[in-house]
Amino acid sequence: MTKPVLEVRGLSKRFGALVVSDGIDLSLRAGEIHAVIGPNGAGKTTLIAEICGGLAPDAGSVHLNGRDVTGLPIRARAKMGLARTFQISALAMEDTVLQNALLGALGAAGRPWRFFRPVLSDRSLRVVAEAALDRVGLSHKAAARTAELSHGERRQLEVAVALTLTPTAFVMDEPMAGLGTEGGARMTALLGTLKHEAPILLVEHDMDAVFALADRISVLAGGRVIASGPPDAIRADAAVREAYLGDEA
Amino acid sequence: MTRESFVNLALLTALVAVPLWAWVAGEPFTITLATRAVIFALAAVGLNLALGLGGMVSFGHAVFFGLGGYSMGILAHHAQNFLPLYDGLIVIEGTKSMPVIWLVAIVVSALAALLIGLLSLRTSGVYFIMITLAFGQMFYYFAISWRAYGGEDGLSIWVRNDFPGLNTLAPIQFYGLCFALLLAALWLSARIARSSFGLVLNAARQVPGRVETVGLDGQRAKLVAFVISGAITGLAGALFADLNRFVSPTMFSWHMSGELIVFIILGGAARLFGPVAGAVLFVAMEHVLGDLWDHWHILLGALLLVIVLFARGGLIGLLAGKARNHD
Ligand SMILES: Nc1ncnc2c1ncn2[C@@H]1O[C@H](COP(=O)(O)OP(=O)(O)OP(=O)(O)O)[C@@H](O)[C@H]1O
Ligand SMILES: [Mg+2]
Numbered sequence: 157m158t159k160p161v162l163e164v165r166g167l168s169k170r171f172g173a174l175v176v177s178d179g180i181d182l183s184l185r186a187g188e189i190h191a192v193i194g195p196n197g198a199g200k201t202t203l204i205a206e207i208c209g210g211l212a213p214d215a216g217s218v219h220l221n222g223r224d225v226t227g228l229p230i231r232a233r234a235k236m237g238l239a240r241t242f243q244i245s246a247l248a249m250e251d252t253v254l255q256n257a258l259l260g261a262l263g264a265a266g267r268p269w270r271f272f273r274p275v276l277s278d279r280s281l282r283v284v285a286e287a288a289l290d291r292v293g294l295s296h297k298a299a300a301r302t303a304e305l306s307h308g309e310r311r312q313l314e315v316a317v318a319l320t321l322t323p324t325a326f327v328m329d330e331p332m333a334g335l336g337t338e339g340g341a342r343m344t345a346l347l348g349t350l351k352h353e354a355p356i357l358l359v360e361h362d363m364d365a366v367f368a369l370a371d372r373i374s375v376l377a378g379g380r381v382i383a384s385g386p387p388d389a390i391r392a393d394a395a396v397r398e399a400y401l402g403d404e405a
Numbered sequence: 406m407t408r409e410s411f412v413n414l415a416l417l418t419a420l421v422a423v424p425l426w427a428w429v430a431g432e433p434f435t436i437t438l439a440t441r442a443v444i445f446a447l448a449a450v451g452l453n454l455a456l457g458l459g460g461m462v463s464f465g466h467a468v469f470f471g472l473g474g475y476s477m478g479i480l481a482h483h484a485q486n487f488l489p490l491y492d493g494l495i496v497i498e499g500t501k502s503m504p505v506i507w508l509v510a511i512v513v514s515a516l517a518a519l520l521i522g523l524l525s526l527r528t529s530g531v532y533f534i535m536i537t538l539a540f541g542q543m544f545y546y547f548a549i550s551w552r553a554y555g556g557e558d559g560l561s562i563w564v565r566n567d568f569p570g571l572n573t574l575a576p577i578q579f580y581g582l583c584f585a586l587l588l589a590a591l592w593l594s595a596r597i598a599r600s601s602f603g604l605v606l607n608a609a610r611q612v613p614g615r616v617e618t619v620g621l622d623g624q625r626a627k628l629v630a631f632v633i634s635g636a637i638t639g640l641a642g643a644l645f646a647d648l649n650r651f652v653s654p655t656m657f658s659w660h661m662s663g664e665l666i667v668f669i670i671l672g673g674a675a676r677l678f679g680p681v682a683g684a685v686l687f688v689a690m691e692h693v694l695g696d697l698w699d700h701w702h703i704l705l706g707a708l709l710l711v712i713v714l715f716a717r718g719g720l721i722g723l724l725a726g727k728a729r730n731h732d
Binding site: 239242262263267269320321 | 596597599600601602603604605607608611612614615616617618619620621622626629
């Protein structure tokens with residue numbers, strides 16, 4: 157078996173009396189989509205924050221490409237190619253769509269300390285930013301103000317910014333949230349192609365998308381992984397049905 | 406040409422035409438008023454880099470204004486009294502040379518901004534406002550107690566400082582100098598706003614979390630912006646002291662910090678020319694209304710209220726319409 161790109165070992169975190177991560181073990185291998193599902197408040201976003209560096213776990217470790225990154229700040233993990241998308245879009249609303257993508261390209265290129273040259277005239281950055289917008293189908297909106305985008309387009313832009321980082325792993329927090337049937341289908345198709353560039357840890361509530369995309373699924377409830385395995389096994393798991401899936405599956 | 410650049414150009418034209426007219430018509434007081442407006446504009450252009458672009462509401466920019474003022478005051482004081490500034494292993498003399506004074510003002514303000522920024526940027530929001538205000542008060546009281554340089558009474562400089570090739574005592578020539586520096590600062594701000602650094606700063610203001618997740622250091626960008634901002638406001642302080650041939654602790658007072666913020670809000674935050682429009686409007690109101698009524702600040706307050714409630718884009722916003730993205 158190939159070495160995992162991203163690995164989480166014994167991750168634990170509590171907020172006061174509330175246990176949000178309870179000894180979580182998880183891995184993400186090259187070429188796969190590993191979905192993490194679970195009811196509201198299960199600790200999915202918290203897990204992502206611990207993986208990406210926004211939140212320090214009480215115990216356990218996070219490994220990226222075999223390297224322990226548990227103590228590293230968000231910035232350092234991003235530079236190592238960990239690309240996160242947010243559950244609630246985190247975009248510069250006053251800026252244009254292209255500028256948002258350029259910010260990612262700038263981070264990837266690692267040269268923010270340029271004070272005079274217009275960033276828009278930097279060819280190499282533009283190429284990266286425009287290619288990312290093209291991938292998610294937002295090229296035609298490049299010059300629009302981000303505040304003017306529809307909800308679905310903002311989700312696409314989130315993914316585009318992640319793409320500009322040429323990631324080694326994606327960590328996505330509900331990229332389908334609030335997308336209609338059509339938008340959801342388009343996003344599903346996009347993620348299906350992205351996983352060949354970098355594996356995706358996909359937190360998602362949309363079960364159609366999850367079962368269409370995931371190579372493996374882990375179910376989180378009360379901060380614990382209560383089941384993990386291929387989609388068919390998860391669908392059949394009684395405990396999962398009780399905790400989460402209900403009649404949906 | 407966009408409507409905003411048209412408005413900007415009109416403003417610049419007025420800032421050239423009015424003093425020239427005053428010069429021809431022999432109205433030196435009008436030139437002095439214009440100089441005051443231009444210097445305030447320069448100080449506010451500095452502040453706007455921190456406030457408008459970086460989202461750092463500094464209520465302590467009078468520190469840099471005052472440091473610039475005292476840089477001029479102390480250097481010129483020693484020069485006019487033929488007392489060396491420092492008499493030890495080496496002797497450092499005072500100076501009456503504007504370029505040297507400006508350089509000192511810029512370096513001193515930048516260093517102070519670095520220190521204040523390092524400490525203040527650990528906080529944000531209302532705490533940032535309060536901590537910068539506290540720094541302002543510290544400098545204010547320090548200046549009051551600094552007897553060697555006049556304490557509460559401040560320092561008078563007998564003759565305006567020199568600039569190579571110019572007669573700085575001629576109001577129109579000193580005005581030209583200040584106006585040129587304002588143009589330079591505007592040019593610098595415009596470049597910065599469109600640069601890579603500006604993009605980071607802009608995003609750090611709007612979505613700090615995003616900046617970190619793409620591997621960039623938003624806090625450091627803010628610190629650098631704060632330093633540049635302080636340096637520009639410091640330069641304006643040196644000019645202001647030269648205009649009045651006088652420095653006093655009031656340059657450090659929180660009223661001054663507040664006025665700089667008022668200029669930006671009046672003119673339009675995050676607009677390149679907002680601080681210029683605001684400073685010009687303020688000086689005009691101060692002159693016209695101040696002559697009629699001692700309590701003209703009440704009207705200023707009412708105007709601010711109207712702008713904050715109904716016209717967030719300030720004067721530039723009213724004249725030029727919605728902000729367009731720089732591209
Ligand atoms: N900073 C915090 N302090 C205290 N409690 C927190 C904090 N952040 C999250 N929580 C709590 O931790 C639990 C897990 O939250 P989390 O956001 O990780 O859930 P989630 O699985 O992402 O839910 P959703 O599906 O609604 O996005 C929730 O009960 C939440 O209220
Ligand atoms: Mg969540």
